[in-house]
Amino acid sequence: MGWAIALHGGAGDIPRSLSPDRRLPREAALRHCLQLGVSALQSHAHPLDVVELVVRELENHPQFNAGKGSVLTTDGTVEMEACIMDGKTMRCGAVSGLTTVVNAVSVARLVMDKTPHIYLGFQGAEAFAREHGLETVDPSHFITPENIERLKQAKEANRVQQDEKSEVLAATGGSGDSQIGTVGCVAVDRDGNLATATSTGGLVNKMVGRIGDTPVIGAGTYANSYCAVSATGRGEAVIRATVARDVAALMEYKGLSLQEAAAYVVGERVPQGTAGLVAVSASGEVTMPFNTTGMFRACATEDGYTEIGIWPTEQE
């Protein structure tokens, strides 16, 4: 039994034609964040600290849909949400509707550590973050030109689809590079302590106030003594299927292995093209299944296994 870590930068319709200027920086970020997490685990950092550290790094990277680089609401604004959970104690923290706080995952951590609650939203969450001295910036800090463009494409696709009386949500708008999900990290140390954290800007062109799966304990984020899970994809599908909880429940209630449970949930419990996840078990196993075109992901285990990828590997 050794440590293990896995992280993701979002599952979605990531085309193989993704241009190098969009692919290479993200691969480099995944590599960098993986190394950050591995070093922390090797230094015996607690998994809760490891996942928070890695997710903060992913939030700060402008090409992932969290923190800076978050997708925009239909009003062109950013509303960020995050969640963190400790498998051993089942303590957890979640936030939604942040607009000025640089690192949503750290607010979630504070809610878990400093309040008798689990989940704070919107103005209450913002006020709490400020009271605790977390770094805040002007909301414009989080907005990137790529996301202004994504919003424009999504609105255009919506207009087209409304003409065609189609019900498909236009968040897939335009071609390529539009489904950039969420970021997350799961980790386990040699003692079997598990932790997970997820962070996101949500869905392109979402209604103001829309909450996705990320802060919904049991949907996008969950950890207990069996495993730690961070999911990504179409939030509404992940909520309906209680993805993260179900992976652990299948292990506990049906005796499935981590890989079997995760593969089953992603393969059979959510519609094709809507979800992916990363998960680690108490015994140091790792799995990263997805049913979308691709999922930005990376993982490493103490016995030397390392993987960084976007699309399915040859054998999948």
Place this chain on the structure above:
Amino acid sequence: MGWAIALHGGAGDIPRSLSPDRRLPREAALRHCLQLGVSALQSHAHPLDVVELVVCELENHPQFNAGKGSVLTTDGTVEMEACIMDGKTMRCGAVSGLTTVVNAVSVARLVMDKTPHIYLGFQGAEAFAREHGLETVDPSHFITPENIERLKQAKEANRVQQDEKSEVLAANGGSGDSQIGTVGCVAVDRDGNLATATSTGGLVNKMVGRIGDTPVIGAGTYANSYCAVSATGRGEAVIRATVARDVAALMEYKGLSLQEAAAYVVGERVPQGTAGLVAVSASGEVTMPFNTTGMFRACATEDGYTEIGIWPTEQE
């Protein structure tokens, strides 16, 4: 296989010394709401409509912690949340942070029926409700003298406990009648269509922006093809234990009966004194377990069984 319905007005530390002026109106309300739901089912109303109807009625009753009569935040304001879910389609809707809308459960229903999303919070949810013409009132409408008193007692208990360096949340504040949970209703028709709805003002003296278990799909509210569940109690405990999802998961993944699954979750997965639930199965069974002093509850099945109660019955 016939129809079945169960509803609750909150689980908590309800003392047997509860005065008649507080007990009788609630018993009458439970009886009235049960009859409303039963009549609707006998008229072949869809369970989704039945649970929404019953929960609206409970929200309007000032002595339950939802809608009018909601407990107050630490600022003395009301922030309401609700959730509704359809077992057959797994469609669901949830809202948090409502301040002026008379019936939160109806906003949740609209989110489910009229948007591509599941969950809207705070100002976005309020704006959505207004756009759809739902009834709104001045926020003072929801505030009752009893809840002003409860908040005062909770703040006083907090001061005492801080002096004693106690970590127990003061929401238990004062003696008696302070833990009034949540309201909820579950129903199934003869065809096995299941639905659930839950609504609440949350936790006395909660932080502004605090979200509890009610709108967290899988925690306080959940329905699928196996059962429909509405939970109540200490929100944070219900979230950690993913109470509503676990009842259904135990039935599906471990083959437990509705009653076994619900009893196990309430008895073994949440701390004593923190939770209760009502649930119905696709085949028309009903169960209403709780591990608190009492739970305002009522149920009825097509074959004539009826129960209205507050404390455990003799045989429990």
